[in-house]
Each structure stands twice: as C-alpha cells, then as structure tokens.
Amino acid sequence: MHTQIVSHDLCLVQRHSGTGARSGSPRQNVLRSRAPRGTYAGGMSAVEDFTRFPIDETSRAKLAESGLRYETLEASDAAGFAAWARADVRGFLAAEPSEKYLEGMRASLGYRRTTGVWDDSAPQADEPVATTSSWPAELTLPGCTQLRVWAISSVTVSQARRRRGIARNLLEGELRTAAALGIPLAALTVSESTIYGRFGFGPATFAANLTVDTRRVRWSGPTPSGRIDYVSREQWAGQIAGLFDSARTSTVGEIEGWDGMWPRLAGTVHDEEGEGKKLRAVTYTSESGELQGAALFKYEGGDHDYASHTLSVEFLRTVSDDAYAAIWRFFLEADLVSTVKAEHVAVDEPVRWMLGDQRAATVTTTDHQWLRILDAKAALEARGYASPGVLGLEVEDALGFADGAFLLTVASDGVGRVEAVERLPEEVPAVRLRVDALSSLLLGGVAPAALRAAGVLSELTEGASAQVARLLRVSPEPAPGIWY
Ligand SMILES: CC(C)(COP(=O)(O)OP(=O)(O)OC[C@H]1O[C@@H](n2cnc3c(N)ncnc32)[C@H](O)[C@@H]1OP(=O)(O)O)[C@@H](O)C(=O)NCCC(=O)NCCS
Structure with missing residues (x-):
C-alpha cells in the first residue's frame, strides 16, 4: 500500500500555540527527522476523487437488510444537503437552523464526503436518520512529518433509531473506505469518550x-x-x-x-x-x-x-x-x-x-483527538523517532486492518522501517497490544508504562515497555489540535 507523505526536512519538534497550541525553544527540541516520501500508485491519488468513491458495500448490504439506504450525497444537491445538515445539527442537540445557516454549512463543508442513511418509510424521508462526513487531511506526526489521514465528523444517529447498529455500520464503512483509498490512519474528535474504542480508536492527544x-x-x-x-x-x-x-x-x-x-x-x-x-x-x-x-x-x-x-x-x-x-x-x-x-x-x-x-x-x-491505525507499517513509518532501536509489536485488531506482528527498526537518523513478520525474533524487546492502544501511542503523547500498569499493553519480553517509551515518546507533548 502506498501512502502519501509530505515531509518537512529538518523540521524541529516545537510548538508555539495555545488553546490547542504551545511554544518551545528550538534549542530544547532536538528530535528531527526526514520522513520517507511516497506517492499513490498511478500518480494522482484515488483520494482526489474521495467524494465520489463508491459507498462501502458491506455496510450498504447490512443496512439494506433493515430497509435503510446508505449513500453519499453530492454537495451540488442543495436541498439534499440542507436536509442532511438539519439531521446533523439535530444530532448534536442544537436549535433548528435557518436556511442561511444551512447554506453556510454547505459552502463550508461541502468539499467533504457527505454520507447518510435514509429511511424511505419515515414521515420526513428526505432527512437522513444518520449522518457522517469524512475527508483526507494532513496530521502532524513526531518529526513534523505530515501524514494524510481520514478525518471523520458529523457522526449522528437519530434518537428515534438509536442502538440498532447504525453507527457501527457507518464507522466500519468509513474505516473500510479509508483503507480502500490507501489511507493508513483515521482520526476524529469526540463528543463522548465511550463510543470509539470498540472501533479501534484510541485517545492520542490530550487537552x-x-x-x-x-x-x-x-x-x-x-x-x-x-x-x-x-x-x-x-x-x-x-x-x-x-x-x-x-x-x-x-x-x-x-x-x-x-x-x-x-x-x-x-x-x-x-x-x-x-x-x-x-x-x-x-x-x-x-x-x-x-x-x-x-x-x-x-x-x-x-x-x-x-x-x-x-x-x-x-x-x-x-x-x-x-x-x-x-x-x-x-x-x-x-x-x-x-x-x-x-x-x-x-x-x-x-x-x-x-x-x-x-x-x-x-x-x-x-x-481530545482519537486515532485509529488502519495500516500499521505505513502509519509507523510515517513518523520520526527520538532514538534508534528495535521493537517488536504484536497487534490485535478485531476488525482485521492492522492485525499481526511487526518489527520496527529505527535508524540513527530517526527514520523507522517496519516489517510485517510471521513471528517476532526472540532477542528483540516486544509488546502485545490492541490496535486502539497502538493508535494512542503513535503520536508519542502516552506513557507506555501507564498502559502496561493498566493491563492495556503486555510485555512479551521483560522491560519492553521502556523500549516503547525510548522510541516513541516525544517532548513537548502533542498538542490537542482543533475540534473537527
Ligand atoms: C453516538 C451515536 C452516533 C451512536 O449511534 P447508534 O446507532 O446508537 O450506535 P450503535 O447502535 O451502532 O452502537 C454500536 C455500539 O456502540 C455502543 N454505543 C453507541 N453509542 C454509545 C455511547 N454514546 N456511549 C457508549 N456506548 C455507545 C452501543 O452500545 C454498541 O455497542 P456494542 O456493539 O458493544 O453492542 C448516537 O447515539 C448519536 O448520534 N449521539 C449523539 C451525537 C454524538 O454524540 N455523536 C458522536 C460524535 S463524536
């Protein structure tokens, strides 16, 4: 799988921002690395056409069994977008929006892939009973490399249709779509921290x-x-x-x-x-x-x-x-x-x-921000590392995207290479963890020792969580980032 990475040569890890921002002296921030460059097969990427990419067939078929229609919406369909946006606004408990407001949403958010679930037997059949929107966006990783991730927002299910598995189909559909587009990481900010762990997301930035x-x-x-x-x-x-x-x-x-x-x-x-x-x-x-x-x-x-x-x-x-x-x-x-x-x-x-x-x-x-690794090799190779070393990772992913054993080797220039292996070599420090925990660790803002103590990460070789920290932890802490 090829992943598009935009690298910033000699980028220092530093921050100068607040309310999702901060500052640091370049002298204190020594981690620097060059990201490997990659392009999508065929030159222009499938991501360019992400709004028109076909709807996920597995979720479409499952929702159709309940009489529901799972489709994407063209932003040029003003009336359709307004009905979708009304459902989105209602899902987050806001007051009924004006036509001007809805038109503003279309102008601002229409570039995204707009997805909904419609119940054609409902009294307001034009208004979807569930919504999501998603788009590719650059995320800054350790080493200040830029990775194109699949950002997801507007996840709502009508109160009148809740807890019937609609969100599960939407989320799994989003993840399969991102993977099919060759995007190695999904990202979102959340209304509640109870929802997304089951889909393999882990909190990676804190506010x-x-x-x-x-x-x-x-x-x-x-x-x-x-x-x-x-x-x-x-x-x-x-x-x-x-x-x-x-x-x-x-x-x-x-x-x-x-x-x-x-x-x-x-x-x-x-x-x-x-x-x-x-x-x-x-x-x-x-x-x-x-x-x-x-x-x-x-x-x-x-x-x-x-x-x-x-x-x-x-x-x-x-x-x-x-x-x-x-x-x-x-x-x-x-x-x-x-x-x-x-x-x-x-x-x-x-x-x-x-x-x-x-x-x-x-x-x-x-x-604050939750990440979900879809391709462990691509995601781990996209970031820079603080120190050289080798680490074995046994990753469990119930949805299958990132399941397997991986050997991470970081060279002295901070560039990591990842190899998918049948079995991890015995002499290598290694840990076992679920994909949500690995996703939490990706930006370097989570202490592996805490995950070990909490039973979220297990050491396959004694003391291996210290090696995870040596390689993955960063300073300053990742910024929380914007709401989206
Ligand atoms: C959150 C929301 C999208 C869930 O939709 P849903 O269709 O009811 O969810 P599903 O029926 O597909 O549930 C899938 C699983 O998630 C669980 N779940 C869903 N919402 C949950 C919540 N708010 N808290 C904890 N667990 C939740 C379900 O129990 C189910 O678990 P299971 O698979 O282990 O049985 C919906 O309640 C909603 O629109 N909430 C308001 C808007 C919102 O907060 N959106 C999230 C924005 S980040």
Missing part, C-alpha cells in the same frame, strides 16, 4: 483546561518587544489561515483546518444567535513587522462586581516564543478581569511557568 486566578499572577515570563493590536473579526479571519498552517506543521498532533473554519470561529458567518459579537480579536506583530500570533477571546460575567470579569480564550495560535508570551501576558494582566479561562490547551502549556505562582492556575485534563 488541558486552565482557569487562572489573575489576582495571584505575578508575570515571570519574558517581555517581548513586538506589538499587540486589536483587529476586526473579519481582518482576523482573513489573516489566520497562513499563521495556523505555520503553527500546525511544526506542532505534533495538529490537523489541517479548512477555509470555512476561520470565519466560523470568528463568528462572522454561521452566527444565528449573534454570539460572534462577544468575540474580540488580537494579533501580535514582531518588531520587524511579521505577524506571529493571533487570538480570539471574549469577556463573561462581571455582573455583580465589575472588576471580576472572566476572560475566556477561544482560540490562540502563535509561531514564536515572543508572540506566545506577549499574548498570554495581555490576557493575564487585563483590567477588570479576575479569571482567565482557556480550554483545549496543551497539557504541558508553558504559560504555567510564567505565572509567578503555579497555584494561580487550576488545571483539568481530558482526551
């Missing part, structure tokens, strides 16, 4: 939620010389795409965004309730005039005591340590604000070391 009591903060970080400016939300949405791309290609765990995402974040479209007006936008520009950071935030509360507003950081990405420090300082020293909240920041967010009082921040963590 911290920070609440900072700003009255306790005595800024101890650097004082950069660039400038912070308010910009309009329209200006912000127009500038962020390029900045985000620079940040995400040097941030393990970040996935590609899409054009319609930025105005939506800035609340300049898709804003039925007028919530966007609460948002403020700022940028950081270096002394030499380079845009290095951008953030969206809003103020809440302050009703009874005007000096006790909460500043909620909605989005922050930076591409330099200066921008990172300057924007955080701007937030933490804001007048009339007593609390700064930021959700979905990295678990090792550097700002905690800039507060002067670590206990000014309360931190909770949660799983």
Whole structure:
C-alpha cells in the first residue's frame, strides 16, 4: 500500500500555540527527522476523487437488510444537503437552523464526503436518520512529518433509531473506505469518550483546561518587544489561515483546518444567535513587522462586581516564543478581569511557568483527538523517532486492518522501517497490544508504562515497555489540535 507523505526536512519538534497550541525553544527540541516520501500508485491519488468513491458495500448490504439506504450525497444537491445538515445539527442537540445557516454549512463543508442513511418509510424521508462526513487531511506526526489521514465528523444517529447498529455500520464503512483509498490512519474528535474504542480508536492527544486566578499572577515570563493590536473579526479571519498552517506543521498532533473554519470561529458567518459579537480579536506583530500570533477571546460575567470579569480564550495560535508570551501576558494582566479561562490547551502549556505562582492556575485534563491505525507499517513509518532501536509489536485488531506482528527498526537518523513478520525474533524487546492502544501511542503523547500498569499493553519480553517509551515518546507533548 502506498501512502502519501509530505515531509518537512529538518523540521524541529516545537510548538508555539495555545488553546490547542504551545511554544518551545528550538534549542530544547532536538528530535528531527526526514520522513520517507511516497506517492499513490498511478500518480494522482484515488483520494482526489474521495467524494465520489463508491459507498462501502458491506455496510450498504447490512443496512439494506433493515430497509435503510446508505449513500453519499453530492454537495451540488442543495436541498439534499440542507436536509442532511438539519439531521446533523439535530444530532448534536442544537436549535433548528435557518436556511442561511444551512447554506453556510454547505459552502463550508461541502468539499467533504457527505454520507447518510435514509429511511424511505419515515414521515420526513428526505432527512437522513444518520449522518457522517469524512475527508483526507494532513496530521502532524513526531518529526513534523505530515501524514494524510481520514478525518471523520458529523457522526449522528437519530434518537428515534438509536442502538440498532447504525453507527457501527457507518464507522466500519468509513474505516473500510479509508483503507480502500490507501489511507493508513483515521482520526476524529469526540463528543463522548465511550463510543470509539470498540472501533479501534484510541485517545492520542490530550487537552488541558486552565482557569487562572489573575489576582495571584505575578508575570515571570519574558517581555517581548513586538506589538499587540486589536483587529476586526473579519481582518482576523482573513489573516489566520497562513499563521495556523505555520503553527500546525511544526506542532505534533495538529490537523489541517479548512477555509470555512476561520470565519466560523470568528463568528462572522454561521452566527444565528449573534454570539460572534462577544468575540474580540488580537494579533501580535514582531518588531520587524511579521505577524506571529493571533487570538480570539471574549469577556463573561462581571455582573455583580465589575472588576471580576472572566476572560475566556477561544482560540490562540502563535509561531514564536515572543508572540506566545506577549499574548498570554495581555490576557493575564487585563483590567477588570479576575479569571482567565482557556480550554483545549496543551497539557504541558508553558504559560504555567510564567505565572509567578503555579497555584494561580487550576488545571483539568481530558482526551481530545482519537486515532485509529488502519495500516500499521505505513502509519509507523510515517513518523520520526527520538532514538534508534528495535521493537517488536504484536497487534490485535478485531476488525482485521492492522492485525499481526511487526518489527520496527529505527535508524540513527530517526527514520523507522517496519516489517510485517510471521513471528517476532526472540532477542528483540516486544509488546502485545490492541490496535486502539497502538493508535494512542503513535503520536508519542502516552506513557507506555501507564498502559502496561493498566493491563492495556503486555510485555512479551521483560522491560519492553521502556523500549516503547525510548522510541516513541516525544517532548513537548502533542498538542490537542482543533475540534473537527
Ligand atoms: C453516538 C451515536 C452516533 C451512536 O449511534 P447508534 O446507532 O446508537 O450506535 P450503535 O447502535 O451502532 O452502537 C454500536 C455500539 O456502540 C455502543 N454505543 C453507541 N453509542 C454509545 C455511547 N454514546 N456511549 C457508549 N456506548 C455507545 C452501543 O452500545 C454498541 O455497542 P456494542 O456493539 O458493544 O453492542 C448516537 O447515539 C448519536 O448520534 N449521539 C449523539 C451525537 C454524538 O454524540 N455523536 C458522536 C460524535 S463524536
């Protein structure tokens, strides 16, 4: 199987972002590697036609047994897309959307493969009883290599048809479709952490939620010389795409965004309730005039005591340590604000070391992005490694995609080669684990010792989990990445 990998030569593992972002000094981040390059057989990839790729026949036949129709939808079908989008919005419990909102969804998300399940006997037969959408997107792996993964979103099943196996058919259909397209990894962000393990997904990035009591903060970080400016939300949405791309290609765990995402974040479209007006936008520009950071935030509360507003950081990405420090300082020293909240920041967010009082921040963590390896060789060969060595992996995959024994050999340049073998050689450190656990380990953000202690990973040779850590773990921790 051939996999398309876009490599960034001499890419340092570093991060400069918040709310799914962070910073690190290039000097401290020594892992570098070149990814192997590959192309799909036949030049242009089947992925180019992913919206028209045939629907998975196994799931189609199973759903048809229950009288259900499993099909993809062309985005050019405006009425069909609006009915699909209504079902999607209802599935996530939001209010009934306007026609304008639905048209906005089509403009923004119509590039994806839009799939639904229809019950032709239902009173509203045009509205699907289940939805998914999926698309190929670059994900940044350790070594800052870019792997094209199968991103999945909009997974809903009507409350009126729940727990009859419809989601199972949709998910398994998505995985078989991705595998047929030659994509080695599926990815999603989740509403609940209880759903996707059974399909072989494991949590691979984690998010911290920070609440900072700003009255306790005595800024101890650097004082950069660039400038912070308010910009309009329209200006912000127009500038962020390029900045985000620079940040995400040097941030393990970040996935590609899409054009319609930025105005939506800035609340300049898709804003039925007028919530966007609460948002403020700022940028950081270096002394030499380079845009290095951008953030969206809003103020809440302050009703009874005007000096006790909460500043909620909605989005922050930076591409330099200066921008990172300057924007955080701007937030933490804001007048009339007593609390700064930021959700979905990295678990090792550097700002905690800039507060002067670590206990000014309360931190909770949660799983965020889940991955599912479909092709173990391609996925493991796509990332860079911290140190050379050999590791045996016995992988159990109930759905069969990545089942088998694999020998990973990492050379001194950080490039890994994987061989599928009948039996692992006895002298090699080796572990046995399910595919969801291997998927959790892929980005290097999970401690193998914890998985061993939890019984999720078993050592076939004593002490082998330490070898997994030596080869796979990365620092800084993978960023949580965007919601999608
Ligand atoms: C989550 C959802 C898609 C599940 O759809 P469904 O058709 O009821 O699921 P299925 O009947 O195919 O269930 C497949 C398996 O997952 C389990 N499952 C489904 N939803 C679950 C949930 N929310 N929590 C725990 N287990 C769940 C089922 O029990 C079943 O387990 P089994 O195979 O071991 O018997 C549906 O409940 C839904 O639309 N929820 C609201 C939107 C949402 O949260 N979507 C997920 C976005 S990331």
